[in-house]
Amino acid sequence: MGLTVLIADDHPLFRQALALALATAAPEATVIEAGTLASAARAAAETPDLALITLDLKMPGAVGYSGIALLHAERPTVPILVVSGADNANAADEARAFGAVGFLRKDADLPQIEAAIRTALGRSPAAPDAHGDGAQGDGAHATVDRVRGTVAGLTPTQLKVLLAVLAGKLNKQIAYDLGMSEATVKAHMTAIMRKLDVQNRTQAALAARSLGLDLAL
Missing domain, CATH: 1.10.10.10 (Winged helix-like DNA-binding domain superfamily/Winged helix DNA-binding domain)
Structure with a gap:
């Protein structure tokens, strides 16, 4: 059984960059892409061998951290790695509180992205932080x-x-x-x-x- 990674981002060029990083970090993986939160949710629900979701917070249909909450609800056992341009100080902590296993800024270099993908693929998602x-x-x-x-x-x-x-x-x-x-x-x-x-x-x-x-x- 292979593994599939969902890349959810509304910028095609950045989806390509993530796919390139994924080809190095997990060459056996199949990539599927989504440009809106609705299409990402459908893909998450319909892909049985989904191993990882990379998610941009700012996508059509998403507000704030809702994308994490929605995709985590659809597939609670699949790790979510947030790769976002969000620059508010608490973004990483808030992303993890809603169910993400990691947070990476979009200005990270390719080796950093590859390392984050490898780490995320080996993580089991925790329940969203109800207390903190x-x-x-x-x-x-x-x-x-x-x-x-x-x-x-x-x-x-x-x-x-x-x-x-x-x-x-x-x-x-x-x-x-x-x-x-x-x-x-x-x-x-x-x-x-x-x-x-x-x-x-x-x-x-x-x-x-x-x-x-x-x-x-």
Whole structure:
């Protein structure tokens, strides 16, 4: 049985660069590519021998760290290596908190990328950090850590619904986009609100925003 690596990035030239690094780091691997978060999620769900996902945070359909959360929910046993141009100070720690096994900046040189790929291929993904160091700190940090863990533990469909709510879409629009009934959307929203321990969709959106899920990276 061979192994397959999914390269998720919206820039074709950078996908080529990653494929080149992968050819050296794991020459036996088959590469599949995705240019949007939706196509990456489909590929992750439909590829049985998937061994690694490399992910750019800033892709069409992704906001903040939502791509990690969604792909981790689709394939919780597949390691995710974030390769991103995000330069905020906490990006690497936040990426790991949502389920990534590593974080690499896009300006890394080819040997660094190759080494990171080899390391990631040998890693078993841990569960997203539901507590983190903040759970032992002040109440605000503990709350953020709890909500982050809850969001990271949502199902793929629940995450898609929550992201649509963050985008300001109504239930009717969400139902059309996701190919389900409005009643199903409402059922998912009820489950999301229960998990987040909030009373309405506005509070659910605010909880997600507190984690940087809608920050431009």
